[in-house]
Ligand SMILES: Nc1nc2c(c(=O)[nH]1)N[C@H]1C(S)=C(S)[C@@H](COP(=O)(O)O)O[C@H]1N2
């Protein structure tokens with residue numbers, strides 16, 4: 001597919017990789033950091049950063065679409081697939097949605113079925129280097145098939161839920177489904 005065909009409607013290629021967030025870039029204190037998996041699961045998890053880095057890793061090259069109209073193609077992420085975490089936590093049958101919880105109370109939400117796809121990754125590396133703090137170090141979620149407000153930076157945990165729980169932008173007028181190919185912006 002040509003690059004142009006890989007741009008969803010209304011999107012433009014960004015030359016650089018813009019940095020976009022609400023609020024400040026958080027500090028990382030490894031001693032205080034943990035990644036928690038809670039909610040409707042058999043095995044609650046609380047991992048240190050070292051434990052997270054020791055999980056089976058994956059590398060993926062995917063596209064990235066911000067709802068404000070810029071896209072990046074072929075970003076090479078390294079990290080742990082969402083489904084690897086899910087297989088450790090063992091969600092119960094009632095669990096249908098996930099709340100992604102990041103620093104400063106930023107949250108976003110997605111159905112489990114979408115997160116189980118092979119392109120959804122908790123990333124700690126980008127382009128062969130550790131993620132920079134501005135792009136989400138020490139850990140961010142990447143959900144290529146949705147507008148990037150679903151790709152939470154500075155993630156600290158996830159909760160498996162029965163009902164959907166709209167997140168930061170989803171409760172401020174942005175689309176809950178956020179499919180760039182259908183241009184679901186608001
Ligand atoms: N924690 C947190 N994650 C966030 C955001 C935010 O405000 N806070 N903004 C989102 C939005 S709208 C976009 S476009 C991407 C931008 O990622 P980047 O700064 O790495 O380009 O981060 C997403 N993740």
Ligand SMILES: [Mo]
Nearest residue numbers: 066067148149
């Ligand atoms: Mo965005």
